[in-house]
Amino acid sequence: MSLDVFVWSKQEELKSLRLDRPSISALKARALSAPPARDLIQSLKGRSYLPIIAEVKRTSPSAGSLRKGLDVAQWVRSYGRGGAAAISVLTDRRFFGGSLEDLQRARAAVDLPILRKDFILHPLQLYESRAAGADAVLLIAAALEPNRLRDLYLEAQDLGMTPLVEIHDERELEVVLSLDPPILGINNRDLTTLKVSLETSARLRPLIPKEVMVVGESGIRNARDAAFLVEAGVDALLIGTALMRSRDPAETLRSLGAVRRQPWSG
Numbered sequence: 110m111s112l113d114v115f116v117w118s119k120q121e122e123l124k125s126l127r128l129d130r131p132s133i134s135a136l137k138a139r140a141l142s143a144p145p146a147r148d149l150i151q152s153l154k155g156r157s158y159l160p161i162i163a164e165v166k167r168t169s170p171s172a173g174s175l176r177k178g179l180d181v182a183q184w185v186r187s188y189g190r191g192g193a194a195a196i197s198v199l200t201d202r203r204f205f206g207g208s209l210e211d212l213q214r215a216r217a218a219v220d221l222p223i224l225r226k227d228f229i230l231h232p233l234q235l236y237e238s239r240a241a242g243a244d245a246v247l248l249i250a251a252a253l254e255p256n257r258l259r260d261l262y263l264e265a266q267d268l269g270m271t272p273l274v275e276i277h278d279e280r281e282l283e284v285v286l287s288l289d290p291p292i293l294g295i296n297n298r299d300l301t302t303l304k305v306s307l308e309t310s311a312r313l314r315p316l317i318p319k320e321v322m323v324v325g326e327s328g329i330r331n332a333r334d335a336a337f338l339v340e341a342g343v344d345a346l347l348i349g350t351a352l353m354r355s356r357d358p359a360e361t362l363r364s365l366g367a368v369r370r371q372p373w374s375g
Contacts, residue, residue: 112300116252118203119228126233133233139240140268146244147222149271150292152194153322153345158366159335160194162224162324163358164349165215167199167206171303174206175353181211182218184358189219191362195245197224197347209241216242224273228252232264245271250281251300262288275326277309282316290321294347298327307334311341335368 126132153160165181168174176184185196196219198212199205207227216223225243229235230252238246246265250258258274265272274285275294285293297309305328317323325343329335330351338346348365355361 111303112249112251115201115204115228115300116230119201119230122203123231123233126231126237133236136233136236136240140236140238143239143242146239146269146271147220149195149222149224149245149273150322152222153292153324156194158192159339159368160345161192161362161366162195162197162345162347163188163191163193163352163362164197164199164226164347165207165211166226166349166353167211168204169350170204172350175350181214185215185218185221187357187359188352188362189221191359192366193221193362194345195222195224197226197247197349199349200225200227209237212238212241212243216244222271224271229261230257232261235261235264235268235270239268239270243270245273247294248272248274249296249300250274250276250285255284255287258284259288262290273324276313279313279316282313286317286321292322292324293317294324294326295343296326307337307341310338310343314342329365332364332368335365339368 167179196215198215199207200209200212201207212225222244224245225238226247229246229248248261262272273294275296276282276285277296295310295313297307298305307328310325314323322344324345324347325338326347329346329348352358
């Protein structure tokens with residue numbers, strides 16, 4: 110399984126969405142009339158502990174089923190009790206078992222910013238995201254040509270959402286820095302091979318201006334991994350599998366958040 114497969118599958122999904130003109134008009138109207146987006150960056154800034162975006166995902170190609178019979182609302186409320194700074198919801202259905210309904214349930218259950226994590230390839234998905242209540246969207250640099258990435262980045266901002274652009278190497282970083290982003294993500298997972306190395310964040314963080322908030326993603330299993338990324342200069346973490354497998358996600362979040370006590374000051 111690789112990024113090419115994920116992107117192909119999403120392109121097939123999009124064909125039917127693009128053809129349904131009446132639904133597109135209604136979707137845009139819902140997006141433009143949605144309640145104001147919650148501010149992801151402000152929620153991550155200035156905390157006295159390591160800010161964590163806690164993820165909801167039902168399954169994954171690499172880890173299999175993570176939480177059968179998941180009650181999304183109950184689960185994200187436990188994240189809130191544990192001090193999560195924001196919630197990420199994986200909405201891809203085919204490979205991750207998610208949905209926009211999961212995102213809507215999460216947003217209704219907590220007052221934290223909600224990040225839609227999916228393979229966003231087309232502006233219609235941004236309208237879909239905002240209409241469903243997303244406050245931020247993940248954009249994967251490896252999945253998008255530079256011009257398309259820029260267009261989606263600016264469109265997300267126009268809709269009031271925070272675009273969190275994810276990179277994995279120096280070439281992608283160069284493209285993303287041209288957008289002058291206040292925040293970006295480093296994915297420690299190579300989406301072409303699915304191999305994970307925390308050294309990816311350690312290698313790339315010194316190449317990013319200090320004023321840019323950096324979110325470390327993938328491969329964070331415990332406090333030791335979190336401490337390694339903090340030492341590498343990462344400002345916040347996005348954690349999914351370790352939390353979904355936890356018997357007590359609130360307590361797991363508290364232990365991970367205690368890794369650092371100094372607020373981000375970029």
